[in-house]
Every structure is written in structure tokens, then in C-alpha cells.
Amino acid sequence: LKITIVGMGYIGLPTAITFANAGFKVYGFDVNENVINTLKNGKIHIVEPDLQEAYEEALNSGNLKPTNKLDKSDIFIICVPTPFKKNEKEKVADLSYVKSASEMVSKYVEKGNLVILESTVPPKTTEEVMGKIIEKNTNLKINADFYVAHCPERVLPGKILYELENNDRIIGASNKYAEKITKELYETILKNGKVYTTDTITAEMCKLVENTYRDINIAFANELSIISDKLGINVFELIELANKHPRVNILKPGAGVGGHCLAVDPWFIVEKFQKEANLIRTAREINDYKPHYIVEKIEKEVEYDKNKIIGILGLAYKPNIDDLRESPSLEIALNLKKKGYTVYGCEPYSKEKNIKGIENISFEEIVEKSDYLVLTLSHNQFLEKIDLLKYKNVFDVIGIINEKYNKIGVETK
Ligand code: SAJ
Numbered sequence: 493l494k495i496t497i498v499g500m501g502y503i504g505l506p507t508a509i510t511f512a513n514a515g516f517k518v519y520g521f522d523v524n525e526n527v528i529n530t531l532k533n534g535k536i537h538i539v540e541p542d543l544q545e546a547y548e549e550a551l552n553s554g555n556l557k558p559t560n561k562l563d564k565s566d567i568f569i570i571c572v573p574t575p576f577k578k579n580e581k582e583k584v585a586d587l588s589y590v591k592s593a594s595e596m597v598s599k600y601v602e603k604g605n606l607v608i609l610e611s612t613v614p615p616k617t618t619e620e621v622m623g624k625i626i627e628k629n630t631n632l633k634i635n636a637d638f639y640v641a642h643c644p645e646r647v648l649p650g651k652i653l654y655e656l657e658n659n660d661r662i663i664g665a666s667n668k669y670a671e672k673i674t675k676e677l678y679e680t681i682l683k684n685g686k687v688y689t690t691d692t693i694t695a696e697m698c699k700l701v702e703n704t705y706r707d708i709n710i711a712f713a714n715e716l717s718i719i720s721d722k723l724g725i726n727v728f729e730l731i732e733l734a735n736k737h738p739r740v741n742i743l744k745p746g747a748g749v750g751g752h753c754l755a756v757d758p759w760f761i762v763e764k765f766q767k768e769a770n771l772i773r774t775a776r777e778i779n780d781y782k783p784h785y786i787v788e789k790i791e792k793e794v795e796y797d798k799n800k801i802i803g804i805l806g807l808a809y810k811p812n813i814d815d816l817r818e819s820p821s822l823e824i825a826l827n828l829k830k831k832g833y834t835v836y837g838c839e840p841y842s843k844e845k846n847i848k849g850i851e852n853i854s855f856e857e858i859v860e861k862s863d864y865l866v867l868t869l870s871h872n873q874f875l876e877k878i879d880l881l882k883y884k885n886v887f888d889v890i891g892i893i894n895e896k897y898n899k900i901g902v903e904t905k
Contacts, residue, residue, distance in 0.1 A: 493566050494516075494518075494565045494567070495511055495519070496518075496567070496568050496569070497511075497518060497519070498522075498570045498571065498597060499521075499522060499570065499571040499611075500520050500531065500558065501572075503645045503652075504569075504610075505536065505538065506543060506546075507645070508556055509546045509547050510656050512555035514681050515555065516680075517555060518555060520556060520558045520559065521559055522558075522560060525560055528558050534547075540652050543653060562596055563600060564602060566604075568608065569608045571610045571611060572593045573589055574587065574589065574612055575752065576756050584759070585614050591621065594607075594621070594622045595625055595629065598629035598630050599629065602638075605638045606639045606673055607640050608641045609622055609641070612756075614760040615697050615700075615764060617696060618664065618666075618692040618695075618696060635669075635670070639670035640665075640692070642663070642696055643662070643664075643674060644698065646659045646702070647659065649810075656681065658684040658685050661678050661687050661688070662687075663690070664690050664692035699757070700758070701761075703754050706743070707754045707776065709742070710754070711749075713727075713731065714745045714746070714748070714782045716742070716745065717782075718782075727891070728744075728745075731745075745782075745889075746782075747806075747869070748779055748780065748782035748786075748821075749780075749818075750810065752818060758772045787831075790864065790887055791831070799834075801835075802833050803835075803836045803859070803861065805865055805869065805871075806838070806867070807821050807822045807852070808842070808869060809822075810869065812871055812872055814841040816839075816842070820868070826848065835850055836850070837850040837858075838852065839852050840855065840871060840874075855877050855880065856880065859881065864887065865884055866887040867886055867887065868889055870890055
């Protein structure tokens with residue numbers, strides 16, 4: 493059985509490695525030649541714990557072959573990004589990668605093949621976009637000649653390999669036969685995880701709903717942080733106390749919500765249900781507003797003195813990873829810079845010396861150089877050195893330095 497994974501990114505590569513190490517013959521395809529060359533040279537191009545070792549095992553066994561040429565395959569698994577189109581009031585899914593991957597794959601799809609979509613997509617994409625493109629290009633008929641399924645990825649960056657084997661998987665298939673093969677396929681890589689089956693639209697919505705649930709809950713925490721700030725109380729204490737109730741579990745406020753999932757996926761529901769998806773849209777807007785609120789707060793604290801040097805501790809979108817996509821802390825840094833302040837960043841998980849115009853310096857250096865520090869992420873590498881922040885002006889937006897820090901976690905000396 494030959495499996496081809498289309499897209500060697502954060503999801504496709506670990507998925508290819510996992511199938512290869514389970515004994516399948518896997519081809520890892522990407523249009524980006526640099527990515528394929530890096531992989532052919534035995535190196536991975538993303539930062540993820542234990543992935544390099546797992547990759548070497550897959551490559552050395554001969555089971556995984558990186559390639560920039562597609563070919564025939566029994567099963568295709570599409571793992572390409574689905575960003576949204578920016579600069580629009582209501583954000584809409586950019587399905588161009590899904591469409592081009594479907595076009596490319598359809599040149600090789602033959603009778604009996606199965607095409608699985610793992611990318612997160614708006615409802616109805618699997619059958620009505622991907623399925624239709626393949627039908628059009630092949631003259632084959634869905635369910636009569638070939639099969640499609642949606643098996644949305646659910647892994648948390650930073651824990652990808654573990655979660656690939658231990659999270660439950662949802663499979664939405666075009667018919668019972670597709671359901672059976674897809675289920676059997678994924679069961680071969682699952683340790684503690686189970687497979688649950690449904691139709692493709694429910695599976696598509698399930699993925700969106702999971703991330704929307706989290707986004708709404710974080711929006712509630714972020715809204716509370718702003719209300720608490722205005723009330724002059726400590727939001728972290730407030731949430732801790734409220735969470736003592738057996739049926740309350742509020743998430744943590746922070747710099748905002750970033751990443752390519754929570755900050756994007758809820759829009760895929762809003763896009764289709766403009767009138768109905770009000771709570772979902774409002775939550776997105778609250779989370780998007782949070783970095784701006786923090787910038788306003790910092791400006792007030794430094795009394796709009798543009799000579800002040802501001803250091804941002806953490807530029808990634810969440811702790812202990814290098815991923816900068818939709819990062820609210822980076823947005824804070826860039827906004828302050830745009831307003832005329834001198835801004836330094838410290839992002840120890842990135843090797844870049846300059847991140848989108850923000851100089852990336854060491855923890856020691858940033859503590860030394862800055863008049864004001866903004867602690868946006870609880871990176872382990874920061875926690876080890878947190879004592880260096882003593883006697884410094886620190887805007888702690890995540891509430892880790894000192895419980896008694898007030899408001900949105902802001903404290904000055
Ligand atoms: N965040 C908070 N407060 C919290 C929790 C998170 O502000 O209490 C922020 C983080 O700092 C970050 C953002 O939310 O900016 C998102 O981080 P995350 O750890 O919640 O999630 P992601 O985006 O890294 O991964 C999510 C996961 N989805 C869920 O937990 C429901 C993951 O399982 C999905 O596979 C992934 O999205 C995806 O690819 O869709």
C-alpha cells in the first residue's frame with residue numbers, strides 16, 4: 493500500500509513520519525524545492541520536539557521518501573495550509589492551496605483510490621470542492637470510482653508526535669467503504685486514540701467547533717482581563733477564585749490569541765453564517781483587540797515618552813515554540829515600533845536575529861537595555877531566568893511573575 497502525503501508542513505511532515513514508522517511506504521510531497529532538499533539532506537525544517545529523531549528513523553528505514561514529483565498512489569492525504577484572505581472585514585478562507593493540491597493529485601488519481609483531506613476547511617469543502625475538482629479532471633465518479641474523506645488534524649504544536657498517536661480522530665467519509673478504509677488506516681498509527689466516524693460536513697464542522705470553543709473561552713478570559721483592569725482588580729486572582737467552583741473552568745488571559753488555528757478557523761464558520769455566528773465573531777474581535785489594548789496600556793504607563801526603550805519578552809504566538817504566525821506579541825512589538833518607540837524583542841526559540849524589523853536579542857541583553865519590559869509568554873527559557881526581572885519595570889500580561897500584580901497583569905516598579 494502506497495501513501496502520498498501532499499504538503500510537508502507542521503502537519504504533513506509529522507503525519508508522513510508517523511505512517512512511515514508504522515511500516516507504510518510513504519511519499520512526502522511538497523511543491524517547495526527547498527523543503528524537499530532539506531528533507532533529502534536528512535534535516536527537518538520546522539521546530540518540534542523529537543521530530544528530527546523520528547524523521548531520521550523514517551528516512552533510514554527507507555519507508556519515507558521526500559519528493560517534489562507526484563506519482564500514482566493508493567491513498568493521498570492532503571495536508572496543506574488554509575489561511576484566510578487578509579484585508580477584508582469578514583475574513584474568508586483562502587482555499588487556493590486545497591484547490592491546487594486537488595488539481596495536482598487529480599492527475600494521478602485512479603479507480604479505487606482514496607483521497608483524504610486533513611486541512612481545516614469550511615463546511616462542504618471535502619466533497620464539493622476537493623471531490624468535484626477530482627471528478628472534473630479525471631472523469632471518475634466519487635463513491636463509484638474513487639473515495640474521499642476528511643480526517644481533520646487535531647495536534648497541538650509542541651506535542652505533535654504524542655498527540656498524533658494518542659488523540660481521538662474524527663473521520664467524515666463520502667460513503668461506508670471510504671469510512672472503513674480511512675478508519676483502518678488511522679487505527680494503525682493510534683495508540684490510545686480512537687477513531688469516530690461521521691459524514692464529511694460534520695467532520696469539517698467538528699474541527700472548526702473545537703478551535704472556536706477554545707477561542708470563545710479565551711475571549712471570555714481576555715474580556716475579563718480588560719474589565720478587571722478598569723475595576724483595578726487582579727484578573728488572575730479573580731479567575732483562580734472563580735475556577736474553585738466545580739463547574740467553572742475559565743482559561744487564561746494573555747497577549748491575545750495567535751497561531752494559524754484559533755485565530756483563523758472560527759472565521760470559516762462566520763464566513764458561511766454571517767447572520768447567525770454572532771458569538772463566534774465577537775469572540776474573535778475581542779481576542780484581536782487584546783494586543784491593541786495592551787499597547788494603549790503601555791503607552792499610558794510610559795507616559796507617551798517615545799524615548800523609552802521597550803523590550804518584548806516573547807514574540808512567538810505561544811510558549812515554547814518558534815511559530816510567529818498571527819502572533820499577538822509580535823503585533824504588540826510592531827505597533828509600538830510604528831508609534832515611534834525603540835523596541836527590542838527576545839525570542840529564544842527563533843534563530844532569526846531580526847524578526848520582521850524587531851531586533852531579536854538575548855534575555856540578559858534585553859533586560860539590561862530596556863526601560864520597560866513586556867512579558868508576553870511563559871517560555872521555559874524565561875522562567876529559568878525570571879529573577880533577572882526583579883527591580884525592573886515589567887508589564888506582565890500573563891500573570892506569572894507575582895500573584896499580586898494587578899490589572900491585566902501590569903506592574904511598574
Ligand atoms: N491561549 C491563551 N490562553 C489560554 C490558552 C491559549 O491566550 O488559556 C492562546 C495562546 O497563547 C495562543 C493561542 O491561544 O496564542 C492558541 O494556542 P493553543 O495552545 O490554544 O492552540 P494552538 O493554536 O496551538 O492549537 C490548536 C489546538 N486546538 C485546541 O486545543 C482545541 C490543536 O489541538 C489543534 O490541532 C490546532 O489548534 C489546529 O491545528 O487547529
